[in-house]
Amino acid sequence: MAAVAAMILAAGQGTRMKSALPKVLHPLLGQPMLFYPLRLLADLGIEQPVVVVGNGREAVEAAVGAAWPGAVFAWQRQQRGTADAAAAAMEKLAAFSGPVIILCGDVPLLRTATVAALLDRHRERQAAVTVLTAVLAEAGAYGRVVVDGAGELERIVEARDATAAELAINRINSGTYCVDAAFLRRVLAAIDCQNAQGEYYLTDMVAKAREAGLPVAWLDAGDPDEIQGINDRRQLARAEQVLAGRIREQWQLAGVSISFPDQVLIEPQVRIGQDTTIEMGVVLRGRTEIGRGCHLGVGAVLSDVRLADGVRIMPYSVLEGAEVEEGCQVGPFARLRPGTVLRREVKVGNFVEVKKAELGAGSKASHLSYLGDARIGRGVNIGAGTITCNYDGFNKYQTVIEDGVFVGSDTQFVAPVTIGRDALVGAGSTITKDVPANAVATTRSRQVVYRDRGMAYRTAKKEKE
Numbered sequence: 211m212a213a214v215a216a217m218i219l220a221a222g223q224g225t226r227m228k229s230a231l232p233k234v235l236h237p238l239l240g241q242p243m244l245f246y247p248l249r250l251l252a253d254l255g256i257e258q259p260v261v262v263v264g265n266g267r268e269a270v271e272a273a274v275g276a277a278w279p280g281a282v283f284a285w286q287r288q289q290r291g292t293a294d295a296a297a298a299a300m301e302k303l304a305a306f307s308g309p310v311i312i313l314c315g316d317v318p319l320l321r322t323a324t325v326a327a328l329l330d331r332h333r334e335r336q337a338a339v340t341v342l343t344a345v346l347a348e349a350g351a352y353g354r355v356v357v358d359g360a361g362e363l364e365r366i367v368e369a370r371d372a373t374a375a376e377l378a379i380n381r382i383n384s385g386t387y388c389v390d391a392a393f394l395r396r397v398l399a400a401i402d403c404q405n406a407q408g409e410y411y412l413t414d415m416v417a418k419a420r421e422a423g424l425p426v427a428w429l430d431a432g433d434p435d436e437i438q439g440i441n442d443r444r445q446l447a448r449a450e451q452v453l454a455g456r457i458r459e460q461w462q463l464a465g466v467s468i469s470f471p472d473q474v475l476i477e478p479q480v481r482i483g484q485d486t487t488i489e490m491g492v493v494l495r496g497r498t499e500i501g502r503g504c505h506l507g508v509g510a511v512l513s514d515v516r517l518a519d520g521v522r523i524m525p526y527s528v529l530e531g532a533e534v535e536e537g538c539q540v541g542p543f544a545r546l547r548p549g550t551v552l553r554r555e556v557k558v559g560n561f562v563e564v565k566k567a568e569l570g571a572g573s574k575a576s577h578l579s580y581l582g583d584a585r586i587g588r589g590v591n592i593g594a595g596t597i598t599c600n601y602d603g604f605n606k607y608q609t610v611i612e613d614g615v616f617v618g619s620d621t622q623f624v625a626p627v628t629i630g631r632d633a634l635v636g637a638g639s640t641i642t643k644d645v646p647a648n649a650v651a652t653t654r655s656r657q658v659v660y661r662d663r664g665m666a667y668r669t670a671k672k673e674k675e
């Protein structure tokens with residue numbers, strides 16, 4: 211198979227987004243819009259696409275460069291139209307011969323298979339240009355595709371230059387093409403800007419190929435959703451819904467149960483094991499990996515989290531950068547922050563916050579605690595209201611609680627401090643010094659009881675007033 215080159219046109223302004231952020235960097239499911247065509251090309255094995263940048267150039271280059279090190283940038287200094295943008299890209303493909311795929315940076319729903327089919331059609335027909343078209347009920351502002359009596363593509367006319375009869379055509383130009391590099395170089399030099407917008411139209415290459423007697427081909431996208439361009443934030447939100455729906459369906463077909471799926475959001479890089487169930491309002495972000503047979507309760511939000519098999523996340527828990535082993539139970543209303551590691555069968559209950567802390571197998575913190583910068587062994591019971599005081603206003607310190615320790619409720623550990631194996635800490639203690647293994651530590655003052663003094667105390671109070 212001959213090599214294939216590609217360019218993504220992304221220099222346009224995106225005025226209708228009404229934003230300080232360049233249009234192609236607006237995120238869909240946590241990823242800039244422009245990453246979708248980049249991923250499509252990577253799926254086709256094209257690792258060094260040319261990205262045409264202009265508006266917001268520095269921000270676009272920084273974002274793309276960080277995630278797609280192979281990308282090559284072509285700077286279109288002034289946005290004089292799509293043909294001018296393609297000409298900027300061709301400067302970076304000066305030595306290339308073969309087919310060039312042209313995509314737009316603001317068309318994130320396009321599928322890899324569709325572009326692969328376009329390339330196949332281009333090769334079969336040995337065409338100079340092959341255009342991805344679509345049939346729409348409402349052709350709107352898209353360029354119209356004029357086909358002659360023999361079913362051959364004759365030309366593309368922009369909506370603003372079209373006659374009433376041409377506007378009635380409902381086959382449109384998607385803005386995605388496959389073009390022979392040598393032909394593209396020649397034709398770009400010949401395109402002028404004699405049109406309603408005074409722009410250099412890439413679409414003129416079709417009529418020019420016909421004039422030169424070169425074969426032109428076209429292919430209808432099966433699913434018109436795919437070619438949807440994004441110009442404003444309504445279209446952005448709609449496209450995000452379509453993408454989210456595709457991802458949910460993929461996981462449903464892979465054996466994941468999702469109830470009320472419209473209310474569940476799963477980002478593209480998330481992985482989920484079979485027989486996991488997901489309830490409404492769950493959000494899974496970043497590089498989250500979920501094992502088999504897990505249960506994610508209503509409203510759970512997970513970012514960059516690893517769950518092993520059989521983990522239960524109860525409703526309204528928020529987990530970020532945490533690792534959770536087999537059989538753990540978390541929440542409801544728990545918060546696991548980055549650096550949390552829960553070993554097998556750990557239980558973290560409601561209103562418990564954990565940060566940079568490991569809890570050993572079978573340990574429990576069931577209610578109302580903060581465990582930060584801590585190493586907690588196996589089989590430890592953390593009573594309700596336990597706090598690790600890890601910060602003195604200047605530095606953070608570690609709390610170490612060894613295997614088998616029992617911590618009574620409402621205990622503070624003023625770090626750095628170590629509690630030895632099997633020790634017991636009495637409820638309501640403020641622990642400032644290490645506790646040896648197997649010891650009992652308590653810091654409470656002794657309780658004083660005055661018998662039969664309750665009513666007398668009340669009478670004395672009333673008389674004072």
Ligand code: UD1
Binds near residue numbers: 293
């Ligand atoms: C273009 C097509 C139209 C098609 C539509 C599909 C032309 C003349 N028209 O119109 O037939 O139906 O796409 O969405 O090509 N860009 C640059 N530099 C420029 C101008 C544009 O990089 O100087 C980029 C834009 O960032 C965008 C893409 O090219 O990603 C398309 O440009 P846009 O202005 O949106 O073209 P349309 O008017 O929508």
Ligand code: CA
């Ligand atoms: Ca436009």
